[in-house]
Amino acid sequence: MSYGLAIEVKDLTYVYPDGTLALKDVNLSVKEREFIAFIGQNGSGKTTLSKNIAGLLKPTEGEVRIFGRSTKDMRIKDMATSVGYVFQNPDHQIFNMTVYDEIAFGPRNLLLPEDEVRERVLEASKIVGLSEEYMEESPFFLPKGLRQRVAIASILALRPKVIIVDEPTTGQDWKQSIEIMEFLKYLNGLGHTIIIVTHEMEIVAKYAERTVVMANGRKLLDGPTNEVFAEHELLRKAFVKPPQPTRAAYALRKYGVRQDVLSVQELVEEVIKSFKRSQERRTEAGLNTESAH
Amino acid sequence: MGKPVIQVEDLWWRYEGRKDWALKGVNLEVDEGEFVGIVGPNESGKTTLVMSMNGLIPNNYRGIMKGDVIALGMNTKEYQTADISKRVGFVFSDPESQFLTMTVEEELAFGLENLALPVEEIRDRIRWAMEITRLEEDFLEKPPYELSGGQKQRVAIAAVLAMKPDVIILDEPTSMLDPIGKTEVFNVLIDLRKNYNVTVIVVEHRLEDIAYLADKMVLLYNGEILKVAPPQEFFDDIPFLLEHYVYPPEIMIAVHKLREQGLYSGKIPLRFDEGVKILEEVVKG
Amino acid sequence: MDPVKASAPKKMRRTLLGYLPVESPIHAFHPIIKTFFLLIISVYPLLIDNPEWNIVGIVAMFAIFFLSRVQLSIIKFYTTIMLNIFWIIFIAYTFFGGYTPGYHVIARWGPILISWENIAWAITVYLKMFFAILVIIYFLSVSRERDVILGLRWVRLPYVIAYMIGLAFRSIGLSLIDFNTIREAEKARALDLKALPLTHKIKKFGLYIVPLVALALRRTEEVSNALDSRGFKFTGLRGYRRTDYLLSKYRFQSKDAAALGLMLAILAVLTYFRYFTPLLTGQSSALLRLLGSWMGVY
Numbered sequence: 001m002s003y004g005l006a007i008e009v010k011d012l013t014y015v016y017p018d019g020t021l022a023l024k025d026v027n028l029s030v031k032e033r034e035f036i037a038f039i040g041q042n043g044s045g046k047t048t049l050s051k052n053i054a055g056l057l058k059p060t061e062g063e064v065r066i067f068g069r070s071t072k073d074m075r076i077k078d079m080a081t082s083v084g085y086v087f088q089n090p091d092h093q094i095f096n097m098t099v100y101d102e103i104a105f106g107p108r109n110l111l112l113p114e115d116e117v118r119e120r121v122l123e124a125s126k127i128v129g130l131s132e133e134y135m136e137e138s139p140f141f142l143p144k145g146l147r148q149r150v151a152i153a154s155i156l157a158l159r160p161k162v163i164i165v166d167e168p169t170t171g172q173d174w175k176q177s178i179e180i181m182e183f184l185k186y187l188n189g190l191g192h193t194i195i196i197v198t199h200e201m202e203i204v205a206k207y208a209e210r211t212v213v214m215a216n217g218r219k220l221l222d223g224p225t226n227e228v229f230a231e232h233e234l235l236r237k238a239f240v241k242p243p244q245p246t247r248a249a250y251a252l253r254k255y256g257v258r259q260d261v262l263s264v265q266e267l268v269e270e271v272i273k274s275f276k277r278s279q280e281r282r283t284e285a286g287l288n289t290e291s292a293h
Numbered sequence: 294m295g296k297p298v299i300q301v302e303d304l305w306w307r308y309e310g311r312k313d314w315a316l317k318g319v320n321l322e323v324d325e326g327e328f329v330g331i332v333g334p335n336e337s338g339k340t341t342l343v344m345s346m347n348g349l350i351p352n353n354y355r356g357i358m359k360g361d362v363i364a365l366g367m368n369t370k371e372y373q374t375a376d377i378s379k380r381v382g383f384v385f386s387d388p389e390s391q392f393l394t395m396t397v398e399e400e401l402a403f404g405l406e407n408l409a410l411p412v413e414e415i416r417d418r419i420r421w422a423m424e425i426t427r428l429e430e431d432f433l434e435k436p437p438y439e440l441s442g443g444q445k446q447r448v449a450i451a452a453v454l455a456m457k458p459d460v461i462i463l464d465e466p467t468s469m470l471d472p473i474g475k476t477e478v479f480n481v482l483i484d485l486r487k488n489y490n491v492t493v494i495v496v497e498h499r500l501e502d503i504a505y506l507a508d509k510m511v512l513l514y515n516g517e518i519l520k521v522a523p524p525q526e527f528f529d530d531i532p533f534l535l536e537h538y539v540y541p542p543e544i545m546i547a548v549h550k551l552r553e554q555g556l557y558s559g560k561i562p563l564r565f566d567e568g569v570k571i572l573e574e575v576v577k578g
Numbered sequence: 579m580d581p582v583k584a585s586a587p588k589k590m591r592r593t594l595l596g597y598l599p600v601e602s603p604i605h606a607f608h609p610i611i612k613t614f615f616l617l618i619i620s621v622y623p624l625l626i627d628n629p630e631w632n633i634v635g636i637v638a639m640f641a642i643f644f645l646s647r648v649q650l651s652i653i654k655f656y657t658t659i660m661l662n663i664f665w666i667i668f669i670a671y672t673f674f675g676g677y678t679p680g681y682h683v684i685a686r687w688g689p690i691l692i693s694w695e696n697i698a699w700a701i702t703v704y705l706k707m708f709f710a711i712l713v714i715i716y717f718l719s720v721s722r723e724r725d726v727i728l729g730l731r732w733v734r735l736p737y738v739i740a741y742m743i744g745l746a747f748r749s750i751g752l753s754l755i756d757f758n759t760i761r762e763a764e765k766a767r768a769l770d771l772k773a774l775p776l777t778h779k780i781k782k783f784g785l786y787i788v789p790l791v792a793l794a795l796r797r798t799e800e801v802s803n804a805l806d807s808r809g810f811k812f813t814g815l816r817g818y819r820r821t822d823y824l825l826s827k828y829r830f831q832s833k834d835a836a837a838l839g840l841m842l843a844i845l846a847v848l849t850y851f852r853y854f855t856p857l858l859t860g861q862s863s864a865l866l867r868l869l870g871s872w873m874g875v876y
Contacts, residue, residue: 042441042471056762080768091793092756093763095785109768140792143336158768171386171468173335173498174540199471202543239473244501244543244565251569255576264543268550271572275556278578349803374806383807390800393808395723395748402823407809415823436592438751452808 003032006193011062022048024217035188037204038197040214041239050164050197055079084160088167090147100135106158124156162193169200181207205243205262226260295325298492299346305359315341317516328486330503331496333513334538339496343462347381348374382458386465388445398433404456422455426481443474460492501542505563528561544568595718602647604720608834613729616717618841623709625852627860632705639712648719656715664704671700682875694875698866723747731825760789
């Protein structure tokens with residue numbers, strides 16, 4: 001399987017208008033259909049990087065290319081239909097009085113004919129699991145989980161190939177977090193490239209194939225999630241704590257436990273394997289001493 | 294343990310305009326000096342329960358209440374929230390939402406001015422609260438919203454702490470914070486636990502730290518209390534917690550699985566390091 | 579956040595309009611002096627018509643800006659705006675200032691008359707305004723919300739009122755942050771305001787209001803909870819006075835009295851000049867006389 005290049009970030013430097021240097025010489029390329037997590041402390045540059053990719057911020061130096069086109073040359077409409085950005089707080093992204101108008105907002109900004117708008121609204125709401133009965137309700141008075149779905153549906157209606165979600169699980173409990181992540185995984189399966197910006201390492205371990213660690217405006221690590229989490233020393237510098245199973249495996253490294261463990265299941269299997277190895281060694285040792293007698 | 298400071302007696306609460314009861318016959322007693330952790334999935338009534346302890350419910354919300362809540366001898370139906378709050382402090386989950394002023398100093402002084410304390414006492418208490426929450430002198434002149442998440446929440450805690458309440462309630466104080474912020478806030482809680490005899494009630498999703506800090510854990514589910522127990526007992530039944538959408542620290546799950554397989558027979562570890570030691574013993578064979 | 583600063587970090591204190599270095603001499607004064615500065619000095623240009631005197635005021639204001647170490651970018655930004663405003667005023671008064679018999683007409687194009695009196699008036703009004711606006715900008719660039727609240731408490735306004743004004747400041751601050759996020763969120767949904775015709779632009783502007791109001795509503799509940807949880811009562815504290823810790827931190831010293839005295843003395847002198855002498859009138863201006871004779875009026 002080989003997919004085309006979706007995003008290319010070249011020597012990206014970004015300075016905010018107040019003089020804050022938020023990104024310094026960042027390079028990154030993302031293929032279609034990848035599922036990536038951006039992690040790092042607040043102020044590490046992960047949000048600035050994702051906003052540059054979505055074209056909401058334009059590079060101070062260097063460039064960002066989306067499917068080969070520089071974001072500097074792209075109009076707002078081109079950007080919005082290539083990379084969708086879901087903000088953390090649904091309240092910041094709800095502008096209309098009904099759910100239907102809310103989801104239709106993007107397609108209408110593209111000046112599409114109303115029957116195509118309708119088609120897209122229905123398609124997007126079907127994907128996020130919003131039934132028809134909600135269409136005439138006011139999005140403000142829906143519970144937070146549903147508001148987040150409306151926010152995602154209104155991005156999906158623009159049919160972007162890449163979707164960036166800022167802190168999808170903050171303030172959610174475990175069950176809700178799993179639901180929203182399973183949903184992003186489903187979108188990934190439909191062919192969307194997914195980028196999440198998050199602090200929740202268990203979520204990263206469970207869902208992201210690839211992880212980019214940001215620290216002080218620079219890219220510190222980039223690779224398959226299990227390899228990234230095995231870099232304990234570097235991660236400590238970035239104040240990133242890998243999930244507990246990975247840390248436990250690290251503490252047990254002298255017993256030959258595999259170091260790229262991410263889940264509890266893997267950890268338990270590794271511990272049992274090592275246990276069996278010790279047993280065998282002991283039996284062998286036992287046999288040896290016996291035969292020596 | 295000391296005498297009860299918060300007594301929740303057969304508490305029922307339904308918000309106006311809702312069909313379901315948010316709390317259904319909750320009974321809970323919190324003793325003086327106790328550290329209580331309240332857990333449960335979202336919408337299970339955790340926030341409603343703690344808001345009933347300083348009178349925000351029923352005084353600031355519309356709805357139907359049955360049963361009683363007695364906070365330090367004050368029945369919440371008979372006293373105003375502002376009066377109960379002088380002895381039962383409340384820290385909200387979103388640090389931004391609870392700031393009332395434009396500098397940290399005003400923020401810390403606000404509650405103390407309401408207590409009508411003498412100026413010198415206010416100065417001393419601000420210094421004292423800043424010490425516990427490890428806030429730097431520099432911050433006093435800054436607007437609170439220019440601080441980092443962890444600093445913001447520490448300002449919020451200091452503002453409540455300075456009022457020297459008998460009970461301090463924290464409603465998911467770390468849920469909006471990044472990992473460093475979470476650690477900063479938990480360090481304050483650890484300090485409170487160790488060095489000050491204040492009753493602490495914390496609602497938390499992240500159980501990694503609460504597990505070894507708490508004297509008592511409470512599982513709230515669908516408006517009912519399903520389990521109240523010391524942490525050791527509380528975390529012993531891992532499948533029960535998972536069934537109710539409470540996700541224990543993964544090291545506990547790992548040890549539990551080994552116990553199921555017959556490779557370990559002791560207690561569930563409350564700290565990560567203890568868990569690693571158990572795994573090490575198993576690996577050694 | 580711990581952003582990496584591009585420039586060397588200097589200890590700054592946020593103000594209503596930007597940042598002010600901590601070592602600014604203005605901090606040596608009682609915060610109430612800033613409010614007095616605004617209230618007293620902004621009256622000066624109202625009393626002065628004479629352009630030279632207003633120019634003296636403007637120069638003095640620039641000196642005060644520099645002495646107080648207000649960021650140059652702020653001064654530059656507003657000075658540029660003021661220069662643009664000059665043209666608007668100039669055009670408005672010269673071309674559309676109207677005609678009264680006795681005016682010295684300099685040029686005439688159809689119905690439009692250019693008279694010396696209108697030009698002189700444009701210059702006079704502009705310089706008055708420039709002076710007054712500099713005073714306001716100075717106040718905004720050295721004061722914080724806290725200074726305003728201290729001022730209100732100092733004049734013994736009931737704390738509930740002072741407090742409500744403080745809350746209003748806070749919600750404006752929060753709304754500005756929200757506003758930026760909302761703008762980004764709209765861009766992410768393909769709303770391209772630049773590409774729209776003006777009528778659509780105005781219509782779409784209403785879109786900002788919807789989320790801003792919704793957010794404000796949610797915050798109202800949060801704020802009222804937070805107020806109660808810190809023992810605040812709108813009805814006041816029956817039986818005892820609320821402490822004013824904040825105000826107790828500052829002492830009105832002799833240098834504050836001196837500064838206040840100086841400002842009031844100048845005000846008194848100007849008032850005297852205005853009502854008992856022709857010194858501050860436009861007619862007494864040597865500058866206007868010079869300009870007029872150059873245009874051949876006198």
